[in-house]
Amino acid sequence: MNLLFVFHCFVFLSSVWTVASDSCDRGKCRTVRNVIYQDLIPHYRAVGAKIPYSCPFFKDKDRYVVQEEHKEREHSTRWTCGYCGKSFIGEIYLDGHLSRRHKESIYVEPDSVCLSDYCEIFRCDILSGVAKPTFWDVALCMEEDMIDLTQDCSELMSKCIPENLSWNASKTLTASLSKSVCSYLTCKSYYDAPDIQEEVPVGISYVVFTTMLCIGLIIYYCVAVNYFWLDTFSDSYDFEEPRAVHPESLFKSSPPKMDIPPLRFIPPRPKTKKKLTIVDKELIDKSDIFGQKSFAKKISDELKS
Ligand SMILES: [Zn+2]
Numbered sequence: 176m177n178l179l180f181v182f183h184c185f186v187f188l189s190s191v192w193t194v195a196s197d198s199c200d201r202g203k204c205r206t207v208r209n210v211i212y213q214d215l216i217p218h219y220r221a222v223g224a225k226i227p228y229s230c231p232f233f234k235d236k237d238r239y240v241v242q243e244e245h246k247e248r249e250h251s252t253r254w255t256c257g258y259c260g261k262s263f264i265g266e267i268y269l270d271g272h273l274s275r276r277h278k279e280s281i282y283v284e285p286d287s288v289c290l291s292d293y294c295e296i297f298r299c300d301i302l303s304g305v306a307k308p309t310f311w312d313v314a315l316c317m318e319e320d321m322i323d324l325t326q327d328c329s330e331l332m333s334k335c336i337p338e339n340l341s342w343n344a345s346k347t348l349t350a351s352l353s354k355s356v357c358s359y360l361t362c363k364s365y366y367d368a369p370d371i372q373e374e375v376p377v378g379i380s381y382v383v384f385t386t387m388l389c390i391g392l393i394i395y396y397c398v399a400v401n402y403f404w405l406d407t408f409s410d411s412y413d414f415e416e417p418r419a420v421h422p423e424s425l426f427k428s429s430p431p432k433m434d435i436p437p438l439r440f441i442p443p444r445p446k447t448k449k450k451l452t453i454v455d456k457e458l459i460d461k462s463d464i465f466g467q468k469s470f471a472k473k474i475s476d477e478l479k480s
Pocket of ligand 1: 256258259261
């Protein structure tokens with residue numbers, strides 16, 4: 176009983192752990208990673224420094240960085256797994272494959288970082304184009320919230336300044352990092368989005384087009400088979416010439432003959448007049464309660480006379 180309880184606890188905890196490990200949004204991580212690689216790393220190169228280990232953006236801490244490096248993109252509709260060579264029509268499908276088949280390459284040590292945890296500072300939804308700011312988003316923006324967010328951003332960036340850097344280089348790098356990320360954390364600039372060249376969803380249109388083509392071909396061949404071979408749509412029939420019957424057919428072309436005996440003439444029975452009895456006559460007389468018969472007889476006798 177105790178072993179069974181322990182086993183159920185283990186299954187429950189492993190399920191929770193699996194869900195927790197998948198709660199790190201790969202797409203949002205990519206958005207943060209792109210900002211780091213495209214906007215922040217050039218500032219480090221400018222001062223001849225590297226991202227220190229104390230910074231959450233230290234490359235080896237990235238939970239998915241190894242898997243991201245094993246993605247091969249030929250074009251927007253062909254993504255190949257660098258581990259097993261399997262190809263997919265979209266990056267999201269390759270992400271699912273990596274999560275299921277290559278879990279061992281996800282960095283899950285205690286110092287691993289899920290970059291999507293910093294999405295509020297990096298404005299993931301705005302930069303990725305997932306969320307379009309509405310009028311009310313801008314109108315209801317609280318400047319106090321933005322001040323708190325800016326403070327969080329400054330603390331985060333202070334962890335990313337190398338200790339061995341000179342005072343000037345440190346000051347330059349701090350200003351550059353703040354300008355690239357923290358300066359947007361105001362109600363006026365938070366919703367500023369760069370011009371994103373949205374990729375045409377060729378993969379989806381390819382799947383839809385192929386499906387529609389297959390359905391069209393199936394319908395075409397069904398109609399063609401019925402029209403040319405099965406005569407389902409034919410409206411003319413030849414009633415004069417009997418159809419050929421297969422020699423092994425169970426049903427014969429002519430109806431089966433039945434032994435029916437010839438009809439015999441039966442003479443009608445002669446009608447016999449039944450003699451009225453005394454009782455019948457009395458009953459007839461009693462039935463004439465209105466005296467119609469006697470009145471008619473009287474009239475006829477008077478006419479005869
Ligand atoms: Zn694979």
